[in-house]
Amino acid sequence: xxxxxxxxxxxxxxxxxxxxxxxxxxxxxxxxxxxxxxxxxxxxxxxxxxxxxxxxxxxxxxxxxxxxxxxxxxxxxxxxxxxxxxxxxxxxxxxxxxxxxxxxxxxxxxxxxxxxxxxxxxxxxxxxxxxxxxxxxxxxxxxxxxxxxxxxxxxxxxxxxxxxxxxxxxxx
Amino acid sequence: xxxxxxxxxxxxxxxxxxxxxxxxxxxxxxxxxxxxxxxxxxxxxxxxxxxxxxxxxxxxxxxxxxxxxxxxxxxxxxxxxxxxxxxxxxxxxxxxxxxxxxxxxxxxxxxxxxxxxxxxxxxxxxxxxxxxxxxxxxxxxxxxxxxxxxxxxxxxxxxxxxxxxxxxxxxxxxxxxxxxxxxxxxxxxxxxxxxxxxxxxxxxxxxxxxxxxxxxxxxxxxxxxxxxxxxxxxxxxxxxxxxxxxxxxxxxxxxxxxxxxxxxxxxxxxxxxxxxxxxxxxxxxxxxxxxxxxxxxxxxxxxxxxxxxxxxxxxxxxxxxxxxxxxxxxxxxxxxxxxxxxxxxxxxxxxxxxxxxxxxxxxxxxxxxxxxxxxxxxxxxxxxxxxxxxxxxxxxxxxxxxxxxxxxxxxxxxxxxxxxxxxxxxxxxxxxxxxxxxxxxxxxxxxxxxxxxxxxxxxxxxxxxxxxxxxxxxxxxxxxxxxxxxxxxxxxxxxxxxxxxxxxxxxxxxxxxxxxxxxxxxxxxxxxxxxxxxxxxxxxxxxxxxxxxxxxxxxxxxxxxxxxxxxxxxxxxxxxxxxxxxxxxxxxxxxxxxxxxxxxxxxxxxxxxxxxxxxxxxxxxxxxxxxxxxx
Numbered sequence: 038x039x040x041x042x043x044x045x046x047x048x049x050x051x052x053x054x055x056x057x058x059x060x061x062x063x064x065x066x067x068x069x070x071x072x073x074x075x076x077x078x079x080x081x082x083x084x085x086x087x088x089x090x091x092x093x094x095x096x097x098x099x100x101x102x103x104x105x106x107x108x109x110x111x112x113x114x115x116x117x118x119x120x121x122x123x124x125x126x127x128x129x130x131x132x133x134x135x136x137x138x139x140x141x142x143x144x145x146x147x148x149x150x151x152x153x154x155x156x157x158x159x160x161x162x163x164x165x166x167x168x169x170x171x172x173x174x175x176x177x178x179x180x181x182x183x184x185x186x187x188x189x190x191x192x193x194x195x196x197x198x199x200x201x202x203x204x205x206x207x208x209x
Numbered sequence: 210x211x212x213x214x215x216x217x218x219x220x221x222x223x224x225x226x227x228x229x230x231x232x233x234x235x236x237x238x239x240x241x242x243x244x245x246x247x248x249x250x251x252x253x254x255x256x257x258x259x260x261x262x263x264x265x266x267x268x269x270x271x272x273x274x275x276x277x278x279x280x281x282x283x284x285x286x287x288x289x290x291x292x293x294x295x296x297x298x299x300x301x302x303x304x305x306x307x308x309x310x311x312x313x314x315x316x317x318x319x320x321x322x323x324x325x326x327x328x329x330x331x332x333x334x335x336x337x338x339x340x341x342x343x344x345x346x347x348x349x350x351x352x353x354x355x356x357x358x359x360x361x362x363x364x365x366x367x368x369x370x371x372x373x374x375x376x377x378x379x380x381x382x383x384x385x386x387x388x389x390x391x392x393x394x395x396x397x398x399x400x401x402x403x404x405x406x407x408x409x410x411x412x413x414x415x416x417x418x419x420x421x422x423x424x425x426x427x428x429x430x431x432x433x434x435x436x437x438x439x440x441x442x443x444x445x446x447x448x449x450x451x452x453x454x455x456x457x458x459x460x461x462x463x464x465x466x467x468x469x470x471x472x473x474x475x476x477x478x479x480x481x482x483x484x485x486x487x488x489x490x491x492x493x494x495x496x497x498x499x500x501x502x503x504x505x506x507x508x509x510x511x512x513x514x515x516x517x518x519x520x521x522x523x524x525x526x527x528x529x530x531x532x533x534x535x536x537x538x539x540x541x542x543x544x545x546x547x548x549x550x551x552x553x554x555x556x557x558x559x560x561x562x563x564x565x566x567x568x569x570x571x572x573x574x575x576x577x578x579x580x581x582x583x584x585x586x587x588x589x590x591x592x593x594x595x596x597x598x599x600x601x602x603x604x605x606x607x608x609x610x611x612x613x614x615x616x617x618x619x620x621x622x623x624x625x626x627x628x629x630x631x632x633x634x635x636x637x638x639x640x641x642x643x644x645x646x647x648x649x650x651x652x653x654x655x656x657x658x659x660x661x662x663x664x665x666x667x668x669x670x671x672x673x674x675x676x677x678x679x680x681x682x683x684x685x686x687x688x689x690x691x692x693x694x695x696x697x698x699x700x701x702x703x704x705x706x707x708x709x710x711x712x713x714x715x716x717x718x719x720x721x722x723x724x725x726x727x728x729x730x731x732x733x734x735x736x737x738x739x740x741x742x743x744x745x746x747x748x749x750x751x752x753x754x755x756x757x758x759x760x761x762x763x764x765x766x767x768x769x770x771x772x773x774x775x776x777x778x779x780x781x782x783x784x785x786x787x788x789x790x791x792x793x794x795x796x797x798x799x800x801x802x803x804x805x806x807x808x809x810x811x812x813x814x815x816x817x818x819x820x821x822x823x824x825x826x827x828x829x830x831x832x833x834x835x836x837x838x839x840x
Binding site for chain 1: 390420492508
């Protein structure tokens, strides 16, 4: 199946975390599990926070890969990807919790529901992700790939500009 | 009863037996959680007069009703309570991070440890599966190494660990209990109690649901708190952090310097929050559920301490900086990193080094005694002493007893340089010129502390004449004490205190929204008062009296020498007596500081009246020997 990977369509928006801003507070996990499961339980959240070191924090959820390895990996065709939004949709009747998709995901963005024994993947809250709304540091953004690149350019330009000005002895 | 897990875990380390008991709603509502519930569980599970290191002295660990929920700063707290090996009264210390969240998710409001394991062990709580694990290979490891090793051997990065370092193993009386690498249950030496039980660590994985009665109502409150947390009430913590205090305290001559020799520090600029943030702070992170984030992680960029990475706050910065005359942030940061590494209270260790420097300068400790040029200002010597005290090496062995016991052992008038209250070392406020705070410090049930009350507030903000001792200060102390006690029982972060605009009303609203238990603001205030009385009762049971509500020798005998507004200020015995009388009266206690039977009945503490019986008579002279009762 040597297909050439297509780029993620320009219109798809995903939840992206800026590790420079992420403080590791896990509020995204709380609001996700409350929204989707009506309880607080990080194990039932579709987004997970990881702290490797006090200086290294990040939250990760579905990256909307295209083509999506999880969809390819599923032996029961339980997963399909929306062409409109890129969201991976799960057919609970077909999924038997075999977890091949979890293995296929490079980002650890898929979890097995502890009780229902079916997998859970971020559904972007119908286009208005709660985690992005509640992140107190605005570390999470709901963003297209082009805007992501634009944001990175602005950040790096600011940084370079600040360094150059400081080198010239001008306080900014 | 939501919010609460409804279960207390009892672990007998001698027999290895593990049991769970039910937490009754009545007890939960009366003592809330955190230090309140912890002290009550301590009282109910201990015998009077027990030595802190005796296996029969229980170590209690609690979460709060808000732990594990999204309530900002409330989701993450935990507290330890035991008899303090420093004060020989009640010892309590709280910590934040992620550990408390995990413990609640595993389904526990508290854990009571009793007995002593034959060999080093750690407790592994995996929801309902609880077992003692061999910790021989962890004994001798630092706090961070232990956390990493446990996560690696249990194969789960999300396991949370609270652990002691080498200092706790060696029964250093200022040993703390660290969690999440940068957070400490620091004060009162509870890490040494843990070490005395051969308990190296507690590892937790929690995967249970925490449900709330009304999701929308709770989210509304959380939204409001998030907004407030972005506002002026938390500005200090979000920007420069508590090290902002350096220049503030210095400017009003309230920053103890060189072990309370002066109250201002000539190198304050070099160790200021401003300079720290400009040169050292690499990132600000947050605890679980926090919407304000305050944790300033500093990295030393160059020099002999290059690469040193540590969380930084005003108190330890003060203790290892101005209090030791050290004006070099590189060394201060190293001292703080080592405190976390060995697991000692980073405040007390600075006090002890400052105390040793003072003794050295006054010829009470000689160069032969210490083997170092232990002069004020010597940053390298300070760092070396942090290590020696933590490891009980050389002179560090006697100093590891804390300034009070060390002064008794050293003799030669060393007590005059020992800055402690009830055996617990001082914190970074020069209370010679902050007399409301001085009262708060004197009556704090866990010894010298600025966090049992907010009594420095009115002094520093100029709401009262801070150089004057007068009637009325008792009320100021009592009010903030009751609020602070509730903050520590719920548990929410003290840095968030300014966001509860309506005080008990806001806090009671949060409590009810999470637990579904009705709680009026007045009931919550009463619970705060009840918990303060409880702390007092434990101390009374353990033999502490009015005499222990006192201040360090220097605070009462050596006036502030610095030129300026604070010059000449100190707290005389007469002033202290006036303040104590006023405070006891507002509290409804006797002249000896004993809660009356009427007061205890009013607070619904009839079951504890036996503790005060026989101690209520007006102070005769000489005072009667307190009658010991087994109960």
